[in-house]
Amino acid sequence: MSQPAPPSLAVLISGRGSNLQAFIDACDAGQLPARITLVISNNPAAAGLQRAERAGIATLSIDHRDYPSREAFDQALVDALHSSDIDLVILAGFMRILTPVLIKPYLGRLLNIHPSLLPKYPGLKTHQRALDAGDTEAGATVHFVTQELDGGPPVLQVRVPIERGDTADSLAARVAVQEHAIYPLAARWLAEGRLALHDGGATLDGQPLPATGIDYTGGMSD
Numbered sequence: 001m002s003q004p005a006p007p008s009l010a011v012l013i014s015g016r017g018s019n020l021q022a023f024i025d026a027c028d029a030g031q032l033p034a035r036i037t038l039v040i041s042n043n044p045a046a047a048g049l050q051r052a053e054r055a056g057i058a059t060l061s062i063d064h065r066d067y068p069s070r071e072a073f074d075q076a077l078v079d080a081l082h083s084s085d086i087d088l089v090i091l092a093g094f095m096r097i098l099t100p101v102l103i104k105p106y107l108g109r110l111l112n113i114h115p116s117l118l119p120k121y122p123g124l125k126t127h128q129r130a131l132d133a134g135d136t137e138a139g140a141t142v143h144f145v146t147q148e149l150d151g152g153p154p155v156l157q158v159r160v161p162i163e164r165g166d167t168a169d170s171l172a173a174r175v176a177v178q179e180h181a182i183y184p185l186a187a188r189w190l191a192e193g194r195l196a197l198h199d200g201g202a203t204l205d206g207q208p209l210p211a212t213g214i215d216y217t218g219g220m221s222d
């Protein structure tokens with residue numbers, strides 16, 4: 001019997017694309033049963049576009065400044081995703097607030113990674129805010145994207161200790177290493193049909209996930 005085709009993924013970026021690279025590497029290593037078919041950037045100068053080109057992935061720059069509203073920009077994204085028959089959408093450092101125009105058609109098929117221990121520190125400058133608050137740990141959270149900014153159901157979360165002398169940059173660098181582990185893993189579950197959004201909550205293999213997602217800290221055996 002022939003295997004079903006692996007789902008087709010689009011990765012949306014705005015910057016350096018280190019998470020995109022983690023996805024490319026995971027696909028190459030056979031750890032993510034999906035094809036990255038398209039990389040879209042709202043920023044034509046995003047370094048991540050070159051990573052995609054090096055990997056032979058089609059790229060598209062859709063500059064939000066060319067559109068009169070967030071909705072019009074999102075419609076352009078949706079049109080591009082539809083024309084490439086995209087199944088799953090991965091936001092990887094995509095610095096635009098999305099509207100229902102994009103969120104609705106991809107609800108349950110749309111993931112984001114946020115560099116904090118959600119629900120702490122939605123929004124920007126997360127590492128600096130954790131340092132300013134005197135927190136002892138920071139981290140990252142993969143979550144489903146819903147209408148609420150950085151507020152969709154968490155899937156996977158990793159905690160990273162804050163060290164004496166940490167700056168926002170040093171902390172971000174250590175968190176990024178962990179982001180590159182958890183994000184392709186969550187996407188793998190989605191690609192395998194194990195992860196779902198049900199009645200507003202995330203489930204894995206039909207089981208509801210904890211409110212802050214599965215704790216990946218220290219790795220996972222699965």
Ligand code: GRF
Nearest residue numbers: 016017018019093113114115
């Ligand atoms: C990451 O820190 C991610 O958590 C946040 O944006 C950053 C993107 O980095 N959403 P990169 O472009 O993947 O290197």
